[in-house]
Amino acid sequence: MRLSSILAASAVVIAVTACVKRPVPLGPVTTPSVNQDSLNKWRADSIARADSLRRAEEARQRAEQDSLRALREREQRDAMSQTDALAVLKATIYFDYDQSVLTDAAKTALNAKVPVLQSRSGLRIRITGHTDSRGSAEYNLALGLRRAAETKAYLVANGIEASRIEIFSLGAERPAVQGEGEEVWSKNRRAEFDPLSGGAE
Amino acid sequence: MPGDQTDSVRAIIQRDLDYDDRATVVALDAPAARAMIPASGDKFNYPLFAKLGVVAIIRPQIGLTGMTVSMYDVATKKLIQSGNFSIPGEVNGRSWRMALHGVSDEIGRWIFGKRGAARSRVLYVGTDGQVWVIDSDGANPRKLTSMNLALSPAWHPNGNAFVFSGFTSRGSQIGLYSFETGDVTWKSATTRGLNITPVIAPDGHTIVYANGAERGTDLMLADLDGDAEARRITVGRGSDNTSPSFSPDGRQIAFMSGRAGHPELYTMDADGTNPQLLTQYNYGEQNYRASPDWAPDGRLIAYQSRIAGSFQIMTIDFRDHTTKQLTSDGENEDPSWAPDSRHLVFTSGRSGQHQLWVLDSESGRMRQLTKSGGRLAAWSPLFK
Numbered sequence: 001m002r003l004s005s006i007l008a009a010s011a012v013v014i015a016v017t018a019c020v021k022r023p024v025p026l027g028p029v030t031t032p033s034v035n036q037d038s039l040n041k042w043r044a045d046s047i048a049r050a051d052s053l054r055r056a057e058e059a060r061q062r063a064e065q066d067s068l069r070a071l072r073e074r075e076q077r078d079a080m081s082q083t084d085a086l087a088v089l090k091a092t093i094y095f096d097y098d099q100s101v102l103t104d105a106a107k108t109a110l111n112a113k114v115p116v117l118q119s120r121s122g123l124r125i126r127i128t129g130h131t132d133s134r135g136s137a138e139y140n141l142a143l144g145l146r147r148a149a150e151t152k153a154y155l156v157a158n159g160i161e162a163s164r165i166e167i168f169s170l171g172a173e174r175p176a177v178q179g180e181g182e183e184v185w186s187k188n189r190r191a192e193f194d195p196l197s198g199g200a201e
Numbered sequence: 202m203p204g205d206q207t208d209s210v211r212a213i214i215q216r217d218l219d220y221d222d223r224a225t226v227v228a229l230d231a232p233a234a235r236a237m238i239p240a241s242g243d244k245f246n247y248p249l250f251a252k253l254g255v256v257a258i259i260r261p262q263i264g265l266t267g268m269t270v271s272m273y274d275v276a277t278k279k280l281i282q283s284g285n286f287s288i289p290g291e292v293n294g295r296s297w298r299m300a301l302h303g304v305s306d307e308i309g310r311w312i313f314g315k316r317g318a319a320r321s322r323v324l325y326v327g328t329d330g331q332v333w334v335i336d337s338d339g340a341n342p343r344k345l346t347s348m349n350l351a352l353s354p355a356w357h358p359n360g361n362a363f364v365f366s367g368f369t370s371r372g373s374q375i376g377l378y379s380f381e382t383g384d385v386t387w388k389s390a391t392t393r394g395l396n397i398t399p400v401i402a403p404d405g406h407t408i409v410y411a412n413g414a415e416r417g418t419d420l421m422l423a424d425l426d427g428d429a430e431a432r433r434i435t436v437g438r439g440s441d442n443t444s445p446s447f448s449p450d451g452r453q454i455a456f457m458s459g460r461a462g463h464p465e466l467y468t469m470d471a472d473g474t475n476p477q478l479l480t481q482y483n484y485g486e487q488n489y490r491a492s493p494d495w496a497p498d499g500r501l502i503a504y505q506s507r508i509a510g511s512f513q514i515m516t517i518d519f520r521d522h523t524t525k526q527l528t529s530d531g532e533n534e535d536p537s538w539a540p541d542s543r544h545l546v547f548t549s550g551r552s553g554q555h556q557l558w559v560l561d562s563e564s565g566r567m568r569q570l571t572k573s574g575g576r577l578a579a580w581s582p583l584f585k
Binding site for chain 1: 512
């Protein structure tokens with residue numbers, strides 16, 4: 001053996017040791033192919049992705065604010081309808097002389113009360129019948145009650161449960177307007193409506 | 202007769218005998234009385250009295266414990282009747298006046314064989330919508346109830362209580378008011394709805410009243426004492442039946458009903474059987490007959506009927522159904538018989554406001570009873 005071959009073997013050893021110290025990347029080792037178009041596309045996609053995420057977040061926040069505003073508006077609208085609904089419910093209806101039969105105008109007013117009652121299932125009402133001052137005071141108490149009963153029967157026929165409606169009469173004892181003459185009497189021949197209990201749905 | 206108390210006594214008795222309408226009272230003021238009647242003894246100037254057409258002289262004398270009333274017959278110039286009466290209470294107080302009314306009624310019995318009706322009171326509804334009571338001569342009006350509204354009072358036959366229709370926040374119920382306690386107890390617990398126009402049967406143990414519900418207004422019969430369920434005694438079928446009035450023997454009830462299409466009067470047995478039309482059907486006219494009241498002697502039923510557009514007081518004979526019209530001016534309603542079955546109290550608008558008036562059904566004579574308004578009157582029985 002000659003000396004020159006032994007030296008070469010030592011140089012290889014040293015070289016190998018130096019490679020091992022540098023960390024070796026795991027996973028597939030792809031060689032970047034240094035393709036500029038792909039790189040640009042990749043960069044553009046990332047930007048687009050970020051943009052769309054941001055836009056989606058903004059839209060979500062806007063939608064949340066919109067729905068809050070809509071809720072507030074609806075609540076305000078409901079509050080006004082509540083007042084209108086009460087007015088419709090309490091509207092007085094009128095009768096012809098000596099009659100308990102419902103006039104067309106009375107039926108129209110009663111038709112408007114039906115949906116108000118249907119949408120407020122806990123609400124009960126009292127219907128009080130009145131008469132004008134002519135006729136016997138005692139018989140007028142019965143006539144007033146008959147007016148209230150006819151009114152109740154119409155509401156029941158239109159779907160309101162009978163147990164939600166009380167009937168009462170004050171005859172000629174509590175005129176809406178004092179005095180004599182048809183102008184006054186026509187305002188006293190009436191049925192009045194008073195909510196008793198329950199309220200909103 | 203001298204003395205303030207005696208004049209007041211004379212004024213009250215004189216007025217009672219005048220209101221009684223059976224005798225004509227010759228009212229003597231103090232000077233005339235002094236001229237014609239001796240201060241003591243009974244040496245009356247009979248020939249002078251006879252010339253005036255006087256048939257009897259009534260002389261009350263106040264003593265320490267009460268009074269003595271003597272009656273002298275002018276024709277025979279003799280004392281023919283005398284009585285002692287205790288007059289309790291403060292002079293001119295309520296019980297003092299009512300005791301004097303009893304004296305007047307007794308004098309009426311001396312002369313005519315039947316008591317007068319002065320010892321009585323009238324219940325009514327005042328302009329404030331409460332039940333009031335007033336003496337038969339118009340004295341001592343007094344409010345009795347205090348609630349939203351109190352209507353249609355009707356006496357208990359013992360004169361010590363009455364029923365009425367009371368409106369409170371709980372609705373309308375039949376109340377029983379006791380004069381002894383001033384309290385109201387409620388008597389229509391078993392019937393919901395409108396409870397109105399009650400009366401107490403002559404036996405004092407049963408009430409009949411009208412109950413209004415979806416089916417119409419029907420008469421109900423119930424025990425006044427106890428909690429038994431009320432019983433319906435009119436037909437229902439959507440008609441309106443109100444304002445019952447018992448016959449004095451308690452066997453029948455007169456009432457008002459719209460079953461014919463307009464209000465008429467009917468009678469039925471007290472258990473609700475055998476209803477009959479009482480008032481006659483007048484063809485060609487829309488009748489309206491209301492508020493029957495059966496006289497204490499059973500013969501006539503008073504009521505109101507619409508005649509030429511206004512209500513007038515009528516009577517109908519229960520036996521032969523003959524009718525008589527008693528008023529003709531203005532609006533006259535809701536008659537109630539006095540215990541003498543001759544006088545009636547009723548509501549009239551003739552003075553502009555609703556007031557109670559008293560009418561003599563035989564002579565037609567009228568006097569105003571209330572000054573501050575009144576309607577729906579009920580005349581009491583004679584107080585014991």
